[in-house]
Amino acid sequence: LDVVTxxxxxxxxxxxxxxxxxxxxEVDTMVGVSAECARGLFxxxxxxxxxxxxxxxxxxxxxMVGDLQExxxxxxxxxxxxxxxxxxxxxxxxxxxxxxxFGAHLIDALFYVVGDPPFEVVSYADDAxxxxxxxxEGHVTxxxxxGRAECTIRASRLRRLSNALILxxxxxxxxxxxxxxHSATFHAGNGIWPVSGHVGGPRQCFSDQLEDFGRAIRExxxxxxxxxxxxxxxxxIEELYALRxxxxxxxxx
Numbered sequence: 001l002d003v004v005t006x007x008x009x010x011x012x013x014x015x016x017x018x019x020x021x022x023x024x025x026e027v028d029t030m031v032g033v034s035a036e037c038a039r040g041l042f043x044x045x046x047x048x049x050x051x052x053x054x055x056x057x058x059x060x061x062x063x064m065v066g067d068l069q070e071x072x073x074x075x076x077x078x079x080x081x082x083x084x085x086x087x088x089x090x091x092x093x094x095x096x097x098x099x100x101x102f103g104a105h106l107i108d109a110l111f112y113v114v115g116d117p118p119f120e121v122v123s124y125a126d127d128a129x130x131x132x133x134x135x136x137e138g139h140v141t142x143x144x145x146x147g148r149a150e151c152t153i154r155a156s157r158l159r160r161l162s163n164a165l166i167l168x169x170x171x172x173x174x175x176x177x178x179x180x181x182h183s184a185t186f187h188a189g190n191g192i193w194p195v196s197g198h199v200g201g202p203r204q205c206f207s208d209q210l211e212d213f214g215r216a217i218r219e220x221x222x223x224x225x226x227x228x229x230x231x232x233x234x235x236x237i238e239e240l241y242a243l244r245x246x247x248x249x250x251x252x253x
Contacts, residue, residue, distance in 0.1 A: 001026050004041070005033045013040040015213045019104035019237075020230040022095025027234050031227050040216050042224040047109040049205040049223075052176045052184040053165075056113050061176075061195055064186050065169025068114070068149045071142070072166040075106040075178055076156030079134075089131050097132030098155040100237055106155060107233040108225075109178060110165055116232050118143045119151075124240040125247040134158050135247055138240040153240075180205050 001021065007014050014034075020043045021027040034041035047053055056062065076098065079088070087093040094100070111117075120141040126133035138153040154161055165176040172188030174195070180202050183194045215222040 001029065004030050008033050008037045008039045008041065011037070011039065013042075013213075013217045015042050015044050015209075015224070016227070017044045018108070019095070019100055019234060020227055021234055022100070024231060024235045024238050027227065027230055034227060041227040042213065042216060043108075043227055043230050044209060045105065045108045045112075045225050045230075046202075046205050046209055047105045047178050048112055048225065049208055050178060050180045051200060052182060053109050053113065053178070055195075056174070056176050056184055059195075061174055061184060061186075062113055062167055064171060064195070065167050065174050066171035067146045068142075068144060068167055068169045070168040071110070071114075071149060071151040072154075072162070072164075072168075073106055073110050073151060074154040074161035075102045075163055076154065076159060076161035077163070078159065079157040091128075091132050094132060096237070096241060097126070097128060097136070098134055098157045099126065099136040099138070099153075099240060102155040102157070103136065103153065103237055104230075104233060106153065106178065107236055108230065109176075110151070110153075111232050113165060113167075113176065114142065114144070119236060121236070121239045121243060122150075123245070124243045125245045127247045127249075128244070129246060136240075137247065140236065140240075 004014050004016055021030060030041055062068065120143065122139040122141055124138040126136040134157045136155045140151045140153060142149045142151050163178045165178070167174045172186055174184060174186050176184045180200045186193045186195050212222040212224050216224050
């Protein structure tokens with residue numbers, strides 16, 4: 001918070017890595033300072049640049065499934081790279097664990113695809129008894145124009161999950177990988193069809209993001225999410241944490 005607001009007050013435009021803030025209050029403070037200083041503040045949500053996600057939005061691929069009934073959203077892999085501090089594991093510094101860290105990308109991509117619908121939080125559980133969550137699972141109801149869709153959100157710092165948005169509807173299932181190297185697929189009956197052909201690599205996505213930041217500074221057309229766009233995902237994460245219950249494991253039975 002202090003780094004972002006300090007840079008804005010010094011006249012800099014800011015591209016901030018996820019999560020934009022540890023809480024909705026922090027996001028609102030940053031957005032307010034950005035407006036006060038007339039400086040741009042943008043969220044670095046690289047999953048929006050993955051080909052499958054981008055094409056799902058551009059071509060409204062979610063319409064293929066018909067009335068949306070159920071969503072499985074999962075993002076996780078082992079946190080096995082070296083860290084230089086214990087901030088990851090200190091809630092007072094990080095604000096949260098897997099749900100805030102990986103969930104910021106996951107939930108932002110979900111809302112980007114389905115259009116920022118209102119929601120109701122049903123339940124949430126994680127393993128944060130000793131500090132921050134390494135495994136997290138939440139259940140949310142999305143209030144869509146046609147009705148309600150049940151959504152399961154999973155995040156993990158311990159294991160590789162499906163790393164995808166899986167949308168199930170009356171006409172079939174659309175799988176949108178959260179990866180720059182895989183295309184979206186549509187499943188109906190016994191058939192599976194790829195519905196996005198272009199794939200790339202993570203370096204290109206990050207490079208494009210930085211080039212877009214330059215365009216944003218020059219007030220040229222760009223695709224960077226404005227900071228205020230993160231209110232929905234950070235707000236949902238905050239609501240999930242507020243309902244926290246201990247996660248049940250198979251060996252607890």
